[in-house]
Amino acid sequence: MFSLHPSWTHLLTPEIALLCFSIIFLVIAGLKGDKNLRKGSLYLSLLCLLFTLFFVIQLFVSLPDKEHISVISTSAGNASLLIDKYSLLFKMLVILGGFFSLLVSQKELDEENAWTGEYFALILFSILGMMVMASGADLLTLWVGLETMALSIYVLAAYLRRKESSVEGALKYFILGALSSGMYLYGVSFIYGATSSIHLKVLRAQLGMMITRGGIENIPFPLAFGLVLLVVSLLFKIAIVPFHFWTPDAYEGATTPVTAFMSVAPKAAGFAMLGRIFFVGLIPLYDILIPLLMLTALLTMVWGNIAAMLQSNAKRMLAYSSIAHAGYMLSGVIAALKAKTDEGITAVLFYLFVYIFMNVGAFSVIIALKGNGEEGDRMEDFTGLFKRKPYLAIFMTFFLLSLGGIPPFAGFLGKFFIFMSLVHSELYLLAAVLAITSVISIYYYYRIVCNMFLKEGVEKPQIREGFLLKSALIIMTVVNLFLILFTNRIFSIMEKGSIF
């Protein structure tokens, strides 16, 4: 039997509200509607996300620090769905990512003439899945969230179904994603067979007992096998290097706002799930996990940055750079695993927050460039942008410098906190590689800057952004520029997302 928290309706308000909203959007999508209805639903979906964000913030404010409330748990007291500040912070990040991706999608939908109601319903459904991923505390609840997210995103990746590259990327994503989900479930079945529980807490207790009794060798083979599959499928979802092959194709093929969404929100949710599984379930295994993750993080940072240098398509380049950024964030997770403090987690949360603004910003400039039959995502499309539209070029420079981690911009702070957490937990190798690869990354970010300012472009028609895209660009530029003034406040909020 299970038991519910007495005020579960209050604790799950954001999820329930978002579920109702997305069902409403599904019904609207079923209606025969003209373009105006679809445009109206864009504004409505933005409003819905703001409402949900408001509910989450309200819960966040009312919840005491370091408190874990289990909303649904077994009668033995093992939680299946947890509400704590860690999950609420990740929910905020996911909603913010979705909000900004929707904010920049008007122009793209206009250009592709692809206004459908399902677009909004799918984005809201995937955000719902991500929120469950942030809150889940047993392996199957996490999986349900993961699949709700993933299924919606497969469809979103193939949103331009008449475009070959879109369908190709989505199919690759779907097949590899289904494989990794299968691996996750297969691994969970082994873990369940060995520990007869799917709850992370029980897993932690059993692993701890086995290790104190006889060391790592005492873990039975089936359990070890299940754990390996579990970790691999988690690394797949956040596109860490040996498992990153779907990323460039899926990112390039998908329509740009969806790419922006895919690069921030599922990444945040993936890190939420990874953090929960590692720090609640697998923490007794830190001895083996740290070298394993270190290797993948090193590979990710190095290969992501080197491969990004070779790209001629801006979206592909940003896809590889997002792989590299996942590597930086994974280093933060490793720092937290090693030091067993929240510092690394705080750094990751801060990084994800900053990453939303700089990455969606860079993608929204690509959206602005699209038009008149041009995709706007090739490197040459940026040539002479400073002459055509000075402020777009300047905004793009800000975003790229921020992504590269140049001081006054927000991205620097993100990297700085991860660097500090690595130094504090004495992971000097990772810290050094992080610093060196950031320098390498500046090379390819500067290629775009160089194209925009130094090269003469051919005459091209005017760029029109539209109100929503313009306001999104301004918000993201302001955040990137002035976040440094509010570092303390935001950092102290992120510090509340403690998992230990």
Add this chain to the structure above:
Amino acid sequence: MIEIYLPILVMVLMAVAFAFVLFVLSYIFGYVKKSRTSLKPYECGMALLDEAEKRVSIRYYVVLLLFLLFDIETLLLFPVAAVYKEMMGNLEYRLYVFLELCGFVAILMIGYVYIYKKGALKWE
């Protein structure tokens, strides 16, 4: 215990051997007369209407997919049915469990309305 099934095994082996022997015999002694009719799928049945290697419209696949989908959704109700009685005994969650089921079916219903409105079930 297992020996009592031995006659059945012998019987099966004999049947297989008999069929095989007949097949080999007809292969050795029989003769094949090649003609147009003998190459047809039904040598002595009705005349063929059309070829088999033809592209067929598969618009039925949407209906098939939807059937599969709803079939699986129904399947999800079975585990609940297995513990329903026990859950109803728990006075605290009685209403919750019932409403949860209603909600599940209602969401399915909305999905059905959506596909109906989209015309996925329309058969020209």
